[in-house]
Amino acid sequence: MSMTTMQALTKNFLGNSPIWYKQAIVLFLIINPILFVTVGPAITGWILIFEFIFTLALALKCYPLQPGGLLAMEAIIIGLASPESVYHEVEANLQVILLLMFMVAGIYFMKDMLLWAFTKILLKVRSKTFLSLLFSFFAAVLSAFLDALTVTAVLISVGVGFYAVYHKVASGKSFHLEDHDHANDEEVHMDKHEVLAQFRAFLRSLLMHGAVGTALGGVCTLVGEPQNLLIAEKAGWNFIEFFVLMTPVTMPVLVAGLITCVLLEKVKWFDYGAQLPEAVRHILEEYAIEQDRKQTKRDKMVLVVQACVALFLVLALALHIAAVGLIGLAIIILLTAFNGVVEEHQIGKAFEEALPFTALLVVFFAIVSVIHEQHLFTPIITAVLAMDEAIQPGLFFIANGVLSAISDNVFVATVYINEVAAALDAGTITREHFDKLAIAINTGTNIPSVATPNGQAAFLFLLTSALAPLIRLSYGKMVWMALPYTIVMSIVGYLSVTAFI
Secondary structure: OOHHHHHHHHHHOOOOOOHHHHHHHHHHHHHHHHHHHHOOHHHHHHHHHHHHHHHHHOOOOOOOHHHHHHHHHHHHHHOOOOHHHHHHHHHHOHHHHHHHHHHHHHHHOOHHHHHHHHHHHHHHOOOHHHHHHHHHHHHHHHHHHOOHHHHHHHHHHHHHHHHHHHHHHHOOOOOOOOOOOOOOOOOOOHHHHHHHHHHHHHHHHHHHHHHHHHHHHHOOOOOOOHHHHHHHHHHOOOHHHHHHHHHHHHHHHHHHHHHHHHHHHHHOOOOOOOOOOHHHHHHHHHHHHHHHHHOOHHHHHHHHHHHHHHHHHHHHHHHOOOOHHHHHHHHHHHHHHHOOOOOHHHHHHHHOOOHHHHHHHHHHHHHHHHHHHHOOOHHHHHHHHOOOOOOHHHHHHHHHHHHHHHOOHHHHHHHHHHHHHHHHHOOOOOHHHHHHHHHHHHHHHHOHHHHOOOOOHHHHHHHOOOHHHHOOOOHHHHHHHHHHHHHHHHHHHHHHHHHHO
16 A cells, blocks of 8 residues: 555544544554453453543544444444344434434424524623523523523524624624624724623623533433433333422522522622623624514514424423424424425435434444443442442432543433343332432433533533634633532532432
8 A cells, every 4th residue: 555545544534633533543443353352352341431432532533423433333343242232222212313313403493483582682681690590591491391402502503693793893894794704803903802802701601501501401301311311211201200200309400500600690700700791782782673674574473483383392292292203303394394494405404413413322322232242330230239229329320420521421321221220120129219210310411411511412512613712612611611510510419319319
């Protein structure tokens, strides 16, 4: 093979990922078969898990689907799992896959209404503390009934839209101008730089409050996060049962999270407390008035249809009239049919957010099948279940929380709920105790995972969005701003799990 060919292959493999990252993945792929032969499948299986967590933890270097998928394929080839066992995992979790495929896409067609609502809130409320509280609360409510990723997408759209409007004006242009690079500050007038920096800090804090709100609401219902439905599926809970069982933990955490939001704005710690500059508010209000003036009857009818379908969605979920994914498909049909979205390429855009993560979830199931076939977690689960039953939920909450913060909460929840379900089927634990552990797993994977963007898909979505570099929201900044929420929510969650379930 020529040097030129080798260079092309190296560049193409995992694209623009760092060289050291590519080398690490290649090393993993080389040593795994050797380890399988020399030290056996159990140790190789554990090493594979750490390798997969490595790809999740470094999701910003390369989306985990490709490196994680290569590891999963190799695991099947060398015999750590079989294609049949992977298919069985996918089949057992079909509801979760349908949720991601159809519900997220369905809410995509509801963005106009959500964007309109958040815009009105931002401009009508002048108190930054009250505004932050409203953003967090509404994000929580919407995430509980819709989907955290989509709610985050709406928050990002609001942020980018308002930032672009002011950036045009600060560059001496009209906000009607379509062709403008709002990532380039070279044209921004010198006297506007300080105001722009304050506006960035304002948007940063508001977006972080909203992102945490998606976690506060996402833990409450079986559609809030992908792993919730997975846990509910294993436990046999419907929408109402899930909400009621989680309430002793989720409601105290929600209250604590909202109180934290208010306190952070008051004391202005952890980069919170920045106000919306009056110069920016004036420009945004002019822009909003102009947009309302240009709104046609058809545009207004689109909003009415979306509001009606949103009401149907809430009732359909509460009454559990069908599987959640099928309700999502119904939402797609209703919103597109009555709002005139009838071209294939228009509909296809709605699936762009969900399908990459859906594919990654199937890779999760491949790794989970390795864990099952090699019985890797059985000794750990057995040891924990041998302890005093009273302390087991608290231990599960901590273990799931730590692992979710450094890897991914869907993966962690999948592993733990499957092991606990196996213990129930084997008669090792009672149904009542299974319910307690399932609550601990769900809250453990959802609450402490706000510590890093790795743990929460909505956080990672925000960090990798077009808005993050505009408002100077880096990985380190996000971890720092999430820290007070992480501490408060984790402590309250742990105390609630140990005291109330």
